[in-house]
Amino acid sequence: MLHIVFYFQVHQPYRLRQYRLTEIGKSGNYFDEELNRNIINKVSDKCYLPTNNLLLELIEKYEGAFKVSFSITGTLIEQLRQYRPDVLDTFRALAKSGGTEFLGETYYHSLASLFDENEFLEQVQLHSKLIETEFGLKPRTFRNTELIYSDKISDIISELPQFKMILTEGADKILKWRSPLYAYKSYTKRHLLLLKYYRLSDDIAFRFSDKGWVEYPLKVEKFIDWIEKLPLIEKTGKKLYLNLFMDYETFGEHQWSDTGIFEFVKNLPKHVLKHNFASFIWPSEVEDSINYEPEALSVKEPISWADTERDLSAWLSNSLQWNASKTFYKILSNIKASGRKDLLDTARKLSTSDLYYYMCTKYFQDGDVHKYFSPYSAPEDAYMYFMHALADLEKRLEEGI
Amino acid sequence: MLTWEFPPVLTGGLGMACYGMAKALLSAGIEIDLIIPTNEEVYFPLRKPEDADSMPIAFIDPSRGKKFGKRVKIQHLIEGAKYLDMAYFTTGEKTFKSIWEDEILKGIKGITSLDFLFDILSKDGPFFPEVRNYTAKAVNIAKHLDFDVIHAHDWLTSPAALLIKGLSGKPWIAHIHSTEFDRAGGAGDSRIHNLEYMGVQLADKLITVSSYTSNIIIEKYLADQNKIKVVHNAFFVETTGKPKQRIFKEPTVVFIGRITLQKGPDYFLDVAKKVLRKEKKVRFIMGGKGDMEKEIIHQAASMGLGTKFLFAGFLTRQDLESILSAADIFIMPSVSEPFGIAPLEAMSYGAVAIISKQSGVAEIIESAYKVDFWDIDKIVSIILDLVKNPKRLKEMSEKSIEEVAKIRWKEAAQKILDIYTNT
Incomplete structure (x- = not known):
């Protein structure tokens, strides 16, 4: 049996304005309100609203069989409150629909896990509190900023026992010969780990509209065909998890509406669910569904989902x-x-x-x-x-x- | 007067010097027809000191002027073009050669090195299309003017000055604010060297902004010592008496200038690193842009100086004034600086100046520390000494304000007037 974990990162930062040296001590207003408002409006109209509505429709249509997961950062929720309460309402409707799991992360989408343990834990708790107030849900799965993960981060998260599951990147350098389709455990076995299946995830997130890609255009039928042919299916009897993790802005913003991305999402559950080998699942359900003892993975150096290096170099290389x-x-x-x-x-x-x-x-x-x-x-x-x-x-x- | 910069067109050091000088000459009763790079055939008839600010415009072709209307301002003539447009040479069938022969050379007499000049000008490269354009316009404009002396600033206007001299038979005074030896920090551009050499040799009189620069042109361009007069720059003090507006409560050390080899920004960074190792309560600010900017920003960050060393980036005039007003110590570690007006302005804001001995301004200032630009340890010890002795810092600051208040364009203009009279 193959379970698909369809998970979306939803985040916008507070972008800084060009704060001049001569303003030091005078203004104290660092953020570019106009730019931030414009971006929130643009992404809301192109992605958040249409995708939320589509997912709501699909969740209703498949009566609980179509499941997705979100992590929404505090900096985005604050900005939606300020600029687009209508969008926040549709996220609330998704939370109520019974088709979604909301994950925990740092409130500010920060790198605190690498610099300041206490600050990291405080930001995670702040975020969980916010998700509870906004959506009435208590996060039980953790995903760190940009899927950054290491043994040490698992140790720190152990301070918050509500988190039993952590999502991270299925980086080749930690998996080596292993498949990202299995669930794993942290090196102490305290956390379950789900690892992003980056090839199929990036086929949707990055390559979907790339006309130079040999597989262009990507139709759902072809995608399902690939899933069917994934090695190991139905051969060992072990439960497999296909982790499709991506930025939520993939839908309508990175891949524009005219690329057919919304059609793709619309057709995905229909095609997945007509096969009896596959279903959708939330990360928090993995613990109960698993039928083997997952292998422990040690990750000494932090990994992430960014760039081809899948390390910290996007934020900390110069x-x-x-x-x-x-x-x-x-x-x-x-x-x-x-x-x-x-x-x-x-x-x-x-x-x-x-x-x-x-x-x-x-x-x-x-x-x-x-x-x-x-x-x-x-x-x-x-x-x-x-x-x-x-x-x-x-x-x-x-x-x- | 021929110059490449004049506010509001490029208000670098040259522009501000020409402005101060022109204003003082106008006060002394001299009338100036100013020709600067514009995208129309115009000149600026300056008759009284206020004209240097209001910049009245005269069109050579009055019908062209009518198109712009009475309210035309200098900004309209430089809009969109950093220097000037290429329209003159790119429209129609005209090549530079045909313009040179049919228009520029008409009426020019007594100049022997015209072929040499044509060869240099017709080459391509940074500035050369703009210089060709300026030269052609300036010569054409000058045909309509009545004047006694040609006063031309730096090599960019030398070709025009030489041709106008041939046209009018009037004497050419070449005013040298910098040489390619200062700017390039190496071999430099041979075409620019050639034009500078030509100016030094063929002008009737030479004005340099410092003895430092006189020595360079005597040594490198074999200038005739008897033709040279030194007239140090000055500036308009508008700032004296204004209270200091601090940004940081700690002593603040400032570098402002182009971030390029000539100005020694790397020495400033090394100084900051050494000072901060011994004394944490000092702030360093580097203002300006330039080809070494990225390199210096990365170096400063790798030293882990936190918020102790900040970059200001591009500075508006207002930013410049704010930062100078916040400065306690101003460093100009230039490798080679013909004059260097920035320390004077900093001093007028009460900053104590530490200046390179390899500069013209060092010749006229008493109450500044003069150092070799490479002597980092010396600069560090001066800063630490001033930071630890607020009383000395205050005394030096007061002396600086006092001294710099005496450096007026009026005296400099008088020297220029004498040169005009004796040419």
Whole structure:
């Protein structure tokens, strides 16, 4: 039996504006409200609204057989509250529909797991609280920012016993000869692990509309055919999990509506469910469904789902990113030590991983995915304005402003 | 007067110097017809000091002027083009050779190196199309003007100056603000060297902005010492008496300039690193853009200096003033600086200046620290000493304000006036 875990990451950062050096100590308003509002509106109209409505329709139609999972960051929920409460309502409707699981992650989509354990745990708890207030659901599955995972992160998450399952990337370097279709356990066996099946996930997320791809155009029939031919199916009797993880913005924003992406999603459950070998499942159901003792996997160096390296290099590969991160976590701990609660939320918005991604010099060329996502013309500009905001924050802290 | 920069067109060091000089000359009763790069055949008849700000415009072809209407401003003539448009040479069948022969050379007498000049100008490369365009326009404009002296700034206007001299028989004063030896930090562009050499040899008089620059043109371009007069730049003090507007409460050390080899930004970074190792409560700010910017930003970040070393990026005039007002110490570690106006302005804001000995401004300033640009340890010890002795910092700051207030364009303009009279 093959279970499909169809999971979506839903996130938008608070993008910074061009905070000038001469504004340090004067303004304190670091975020580009207009840009953030425009992006929330654009993504809402192109992706969130149509996809939410489509999923609602499908969940209703298949009466519980079609299941999807979401993790929505705190920074997006806040911005939806502010700019698009109508979109937030459709997420609430999905939560109520009985077809969705909502996962836990850091409120600010941060890299805190790599720099500050306590901050990491606080942000995860803040996020779980938010999901409970907004959607009435308690997250029981954890996925870290950008699927970043290591043995150490599993250790830290053990502090929060409600999480029994962690999602991460099915990186070749940790799987080696193993298949991502099995469930695994953390090196201590405290957590179950589901690993992204990156080839089939990326066929939808990245290659779907690529006319240079030999498999273009990708129709559901072909996709189902691939799933059927996945090795091991029905041969060992072990339960298999096909983990299709992707950014939610895949639907309508990265792959535009005219590529046929919505048709693809619409037809997927019909074709999956007519075969008796496959079904949809939530991560939290895996524990009860599994019929073997999963193998323990050790992940010494953190992995992630980003770029071909599947490591931390998108956020932490050059000196700009390191200096910005280290300086940020130092100021954050000073803020906490001082008891300046009024600065905490603003500071934490600067922990969002996207802001460090914009400073990445790797692959910064025309047409590249890094450049596509960055509001700056150069990584050095992203760094410069970020450091001005940090200097301002530091000044407010030190001078009691 | 021929110049490549004049506010609001490119307000770099050259532009600000020409503005100050022009304003002071106008106050002394000189009338100036100013020719700068524009995309129309116009000049600026400056008759009184205020004209340097309002920039009245005169069209050579009045019907062209009518098209723009009475309210035309200089901004309209430079819009969209960083320098000037190429229309003059790209429309119709005209080549530079035909324009050179049919239009530019008409009426020019007594110049022997015209073929040499044509050869250099007709080459391609950065600036050369713009210089050809400026030269053709300036010569045509000059045919309509009545003047006594041609005062031309730097090599970009030398070809025009030489041709106008041939046209009018009037003396050419070449004003040298910098040479290719300063800018390039290496061998430099041979065509620019040739044009600078031509200017030094063929102009009737030479004005340099420092003895430092005189020595360079004597040594490198074999200039005739008797033709040279040194007129140091000055600037308009508008800032004295304004209270300092701090950005950081810690002592703040500032570098402002193009982030390029000539200006020594790498020395500034090394200084910051060494100072911060000994004293954490100091802030460093680097303002400006340039070809070494990325390299320096990455280096600074790799030193882990946190928010102690910040970059300001491109500066508007207002940003520049805000940062100078926040500065306690201003460093100009230039490898080679013909003059260097920035420290004077910083001093007028009460910043204590540490300046390279390899600069023209070092010749006229007493109350600044003068160092070799490479002597990082010396610069570090001066900064640490000032940071630890707020009283000394304050005394030096007051002395700086006082001294710089005396450096006026009026005196510089008087020297230029004497040169005009004796040419």
